[in-house]
Amino acid sequence: MSLFFAPLLLFGLQTPPPSLLVDDLRILSSDRMEGRAPATRGSARARAHIVARLKAIGIEPLYARYERPFRARHRGRPLNGINVLAQLPGTTAASDRAIVIGAHYDHVGIIGGAIHNGADDNASGVAALLAIAASLRADPPRHRVILAFWDAEEPGFYGARAFMANPPFAPERIALNINLDMISRSDRGELFAVGGVNWPRLQPVLDDVAAEAPVTLRFGHEGHLAKDEDDDWTALSDQVAFHEKGIPFVYFGVEDHPDYHQPTDTFDRIPLDFYARSVATIEAAVRALDARLDEAVPRP
Numbered sequence: 001m002s003l004f005f006a007p008l009l010l011f012g013l014q015t016p017p018p019s020l021l022v023d024d025l026r027i028l029s030s031d032r033m034e035g036r037a038p039a040t041r042g043s044a045r046a047r048a049h050i051v052a053r054l055k056a057i058g059i060e061p062l063y064a065r066y067e068r069p070f071r072a073r074h075r076g077r078p079l080n081g082i083n084v085l086a087q088l089p090g091t092t093a094a095s096d097r098a099i100v101i102g103a104h105y106d107h108v109g110i111i112g113g114a115i116h117n118g119a120d121d122n123a124s125g126v127a128a129l130l131a132i133a134a135s136l137r138a139d140p141p142r143h144r145v146i147l148a149f150w151d152a153e154e155p156g157f158y159g160a161r162a163f164m165a166n167p168p169f170a171p172e173r174i175a176l177n178i179n180l181d182m183i184s185r186s187d188r189g190e191l192f193a194v195g196g197v198n199w200p201r202l203q204p205v206l207d208d209v210a211a212e213a214p215v216t217l218r219f220g221h222e223g224h225l226a227k228d229e230d231d232d233w234t235a236l237s238d239q240v241a242f243h244e245k246g247i248p249f250v251y252f253g254v255e256d257h258p259d260y261h262q263p264t265d266t267f268d269r270i271p272l273d274f275y276a277r278s279v280a281t282i283e284a285a286v287r288a289l290d291a292r293l294d295e296a297v298p299r300p
């Protein structure tokens, strides 16, 4: 548990969550962002906010600039996206291996005149990643960490796949992907961590995180734990771009809710207390996986 979230522990769970986390969530899901569809004015505004926050935190870009454009084709038409990529150096010799922590910032934009704000999907993951970035800046990780704000997840994981098609260094040096996508809403107070069935050596670390987590951290939605093929989340978010290249992943997310991909996925429907505990749980997992990376992802 980092200093960043210590107030939650000291003052109990009724205390309002850290304000920057909530501010970022509110701003990124505001109407001004127009639903953050790729290659739109709203997307550019969201990106500018993310970059400004990274600069304020003091985290360097991965490349010369934070913005990393890519081109793809979606349903026969060109798609121009822009990832935002930053990095923190590791503090140990083990930092020759990197952890990529990602969250997609795009959403589906304006449909039928209605702004789809995407507060849970996935302003929640982006604001969380910014909070975790600030924590890692204050208390640096052992391994190199790449912070990836992906574009064009919604049409088909194009940002993450563009990154893996042209990685910044040999892919063998990317040890693990941690993906945050829809982490803020659960009537049952449950957050899922997916990856430990596909990549069993991760599971003991995740079990230890679950034992101490301020939410109910559950496992499922993959392999034999999935009820059926549609219930398997392995290939349903950006982690698939890593998994399909043989790189282990942990995906954090909640179950679908009635506002999923609706104009009603708005800031005011986010239970901020659960959200803060969800972010604290993910941060604890990041710390544990960084500390025990050689155990969770053995060197080849």
Ligand SMILES: [Zn+2]
Pocket: 104, 121, 122, 153, 181, 182
């Ligand atoms: Zn999403």
